[in-house]
Amino acid sequence: MEENISDGDLVLEFQSGNKKALNQLVKQWHKTFCEKAYWLVKDADVAKDIAQDSWSVIIKKIDTLKKAENFGSWALRIVYNNSMDWINKNKRAQKHIEQIKYEQETVDVEHDWDANTEIKLRLLQVFKRLPQHQQVVIKLFYTEGYSLKEISNTLNISVGTTKSRLFHGREKLKQLLKQYNYEK
Template sequence: MNKTNKIVDGWLVLQYQSGNEKALALLVKRWHKKLCSKAYWVIKDKDASKDIAQESWKTIMNKIHRLEDPNRFGSWAITIVYRKSIDFINKNKKENDKLHQYHYDKGVIANGEQIDNDDEKKAILSAVNSLPEHHQMVINLFYVEEYSLKEIGDILNISIGTVKSRLFHAREKLKAKIKYK
């Protein structure tokens, strides 16, 4: 997450906490699509992801005055969306196994370079999608969404050590899966 964006978000949070209603409108404008995207990333249902984002905004509005570090608004908001998405999955688990699968809309980045070869991209996406859900999440948050280890820990409510461990094991599994293809 860009440091400048964190500062702007932090300032907007402080403004809203001080009673400036327009600051909330700006936060919504800056974050609503991202929150919908995060919900969709977890549940793979466009309509439900919009509902989850709306519910998340209600929670954000009710609890934003308790946010101690306004510069952490982004990871805090995404944590709310993530948890509401997981609740949705748990409530609707029986309906469809697709809710647990990841499908990246954009190309996976390997060694810092965009993958051009469609076959390679498909192989990597297939390998990532075959990982356990907790490994898929850390791979997506770290490489695609470019969150820091600390932010990932906050979003998933796990320690930095656990984030590092999951990334390591996910990479090892990906290496093994891609070698055999």
């Protein structure tokens, strides 16, 4: 098969039953798909998987492509959508892991009935009144011993945002504890 055949012609040939046309499309586009996916997900192995999965979708749906000359933009949209699906799934999984850790820590604190139980419960009640994003940063910093940089990488936020959330979370805790002690 010639190297200078247009994407549109290759698509039309494949739609007509020429399976070799697909091989040429893969040669011309696979690297671009990997690069596009990597640009979005920042993980080379995941990007390769996304590109491969995108080819599966492309092969299944190529017969629905009405304008064969639009193959490049159509296929890149599939790669983009698959990349965004992976990013969103990964974020949901990360939030789920954080929630499980949070619930486990809460159970551990609530069932540790030593001399400091009342203080722990009071602190836990006040802590639960913080915004979720501040709770997560404070937990990772103080309970898990993460550095500011590790927290920023884990939560996919800047170090400055991490510092800000930690600072404002501590300040809010101080205010809430004063208020809680005043109410008692």
